[in-house]
Structure formats: structure tokens, C-alpha cells
Amino acid sequence: EVQLVESGGGLVQPGGSLRLSCAASGFTFSSYSMNWVRQAPGKGLEWVSYISSSSSTIYYADSVKGRFTISRDNAKNSLYLQMNSLRDEDTAVYYCAREGIVGANDYWGQGTLVTVSS
Amino acid sequence: DIQMTQSPSTLSASVGDRVTITCRASQSISSWLAWYQQKPGKAPKLLIYKASSLESGVPSRFSGSGSGTEFTLTISSLQPDDFATYYCQQYNSYQGTFGQGTKVEIK
Numbered sequence: 755e756v757q758l759v760e761s762g763g764g765l766v767q768p769g770g771s772l773r774l775s776c777a778a779s780g781f782t783f784s785s786y787s788m789n790w791v792r793q794a795p796g797k798g799l800e801w802v803s804y805i806s807s808s809s810s811t812i813y814y815a816d817s818v819k820g821r822f823t824i825s826r827d828n829a830k831n832s833l834y835l836q837m838n839s840l841r842d843e844d845t846a847v848y849y850c851a852r853e854g855i856v857g858a859n860d861y862w863g864q865g866t867l868v869t870v871s872s
Numbered sequence: 873d874i875q876m877t878q879s880p881s882t883l884s885a886s887v888g889d890r891v892t893i894t895c896r897a898s899q900s901i902s903s904w905l906a907w908y909q910q911k912p913g914k915a916p917k918l919l920i921y922k923a924s925s926l927e928s929g930v931p932s933r934f935s936g937s938g939s940g941t942e943f944t945l946t947i948s949s950l951q952p953d954d955f956a957t958y959y960c961q962q963y964n965s966y967q968g969t970f971g972q973g974t975k976v977e978i979k
Contacts, residue, residue, distance in 0.1 A: 789968065791916075799908075799916065799959055801968035813966040816873075849915055856922060857963050858906035862915035 756780040756861045758850050763866030770840050770870070776833040776850030776863055784808075784828035787853040790835050792846035793865075802848070803835065818844075840870045874898055874962055878971035884979040891947040893974045895960035900940045904964035907936055907945045910973075911956045919958075920945065950976070 762774040776788070790802040803824040804813040812824055823836040833850050847865040854860030875898040885891050895905065903923040908916035918927045920936035923943055933948045947954055955978055960971040 791968075791970075798973045799910075799961070799970040801961075801970065804966060804968070815967065854918075854921075856925065857904065858918055858921040858961070859908075859916075860918050860921075860927065862917075864915055 756852070758852065758861055758863035760848065760850055760863040760866035763848065763868045765869045765871065766840055767872050768841060768870055771836070771838045772840065772868060774835040774837065774848055774850075774866060774868070776835075778831045778833065778850075778852070781852070783826075783831040787811075788826065788833045789851045789853055789859060790824060790833075791849045791851055791859070791862075792844075792868075793849070794843070794846040797846075800846075804853070805833070837868070840868075842870050844868060845870045873967060874901060874965050874969050876960055876962055876969050876971040878958075878960055878974050880974060881972065882975045882977060884977045885950050886979045887950055887952060889950045889979075891950050891954075891976060893945045893958055893960075893976075895938075895943045895945070895971050897941045897943075897962055897964075901962045901964035903939045904962055905936075905938070905943050906961045906963060907934075908959045908961065909954075909956045910959065916959065947976075 757779045759777045787806045805824045821839045825834045849865045850863045851859035852861040877896045905923045907920040910916040924936045957975045
């Protein structure tokens with residue numbers, strides 16, 4: 755069974771940093787590209803970042819470029835999102851999602867809540 | 873950047889109704905469009921990929937159509953479990969833009 759489990763969320767002050775993790779199981783993690791998607795409270799979904807299976811290709815949304823860094827460790831079946839210089843508007847539930855063979859995000863984690871507030 | 877516009881934002885319907893949600897792209901995305909269902913407090917669930925292909929395990933009352941810039945999600949006979957928010961997402965470009973969502977409410 756495919757499982758994605760996010761962790762690392764919490765309360766952080768503006769300007770602070772946080773590192774999210776996503777532990778993958780039930781599939782060959784090293785064969786799939788991955789995405790981070792976030793959802794602010796009461797709002798819609800926003801794509802945040804993409805990383806290819808070998809980490810050779812990485813993309814970021816303009817809203818996080820220069821502040822967030824996506825990475826993965828295929829040996830540990832884990833995906834990461836390092837978030838620096840956090841702002842109030844980064845408050846959201848952060849989901850990791852597997853980009854399936856079909857190109858769409860076919861499996862999602864349960865999400866981890868990041869709250870940026872003083 | 874590709875913008876995705878969904879309509880309507882909210883839809884009130886009854887069990888058994890046929891429901892249609894529209895998603896428009898600001899430029900052609902071929903058939904690189906997905907539809908997701910999200911219930912409160914839960915992660916999104918993939919329903920349709922490549923505009924019209926049904927994800928495994930998804931009931932056949934869900935269908936998708938369209939190509940280029942205009943797409944639709946249709947629920948042929950709305951069931952109680954279908955009251956949720958639906959999102960389209962383009963994956964023609966790397967940014968993976970989502971529509972703003974359509975909330976399907978009980979009439």
C-alpha cells in the first residue's frame with residue numbers, strides 16, 4: 755500500500771525556518787517525481803515545488819523561490835522541504851504528493867500544518 | 873504562467889442530479905488536466921487524469937472531457953458521498969496550477 759507521511763510542521767515566528775519531511779513507503783520511491791502542495795486555511799490548493807526522481811530537475815512556485823529548498827534522499831525514501839524566511843502567508847497545510855506515471859498527483863500524504871505567527 | 877479558472881465556485885444540488893463543473897485554461901494545455909475531490913480535513917483524491925481517464929477505483933459516475941483550454945467534470949448522478957470540493961489542475965507546464973475549486977453543496 756502506498757503511504758506518504760508528512761512531519762515537521764508547527765508554529766514558527768515570521769522570519770524563522772522549518773524543515774518538513776515526507777516518508778514514503780509501499781512503492782519504489784526512487785522511480786517517481788514528487789511535489790509539495792499547500793493549502794492555506796479555508797483556501798484552495800497551491801503547488802509549491804517539484805523534484806524529479808533523480809533530483810536532476812527542480813522547480814519552485816514564484817511565491818517561495820529563493821526561500822524554500824526541496825530535496826530528497828532516495829536511500830531513505832524521504833522527501834524534504836526546507837523553508838526559510840517564513841512569512842505569515844506561508845501558513846498552510848503542506849502536502850507531499852507522488853507524481854504518478856500518468857503525470858497527475860496520484861497519492862497524497864495527510865498533510866502537516868505550518869503556522870507562521872508572532 | 874498558465875491560469876486555471878473554475879466555474880461555478882459553489883454549486884447546490886440534490887442527490888441524483890447531474891452535475892457539471894467547468895475549468896478553463898488561459899492557454900492550451902492539450903489534455904494535461906486532472907480533477908481532484910477534497911473533503912474537509914482530508915487530502916485531495918485523484919479522480920480523472922489526462923482530461924478524461926478515470927483513476928482506478930473511482931466510480932464510473934465521474935467523467936471528464938475536453939482538450940485545449942476548456943474542460944468539464946461531470947457527475948452523472950450525484951451521491952451523498954460526492955458532496956465535497958473539486959479542483960482541476962493543469963500539468964502541461966511545471967507549475968501545476970490549480971483552479972480555485974468548486975464546492976458542491978446539498979440543496
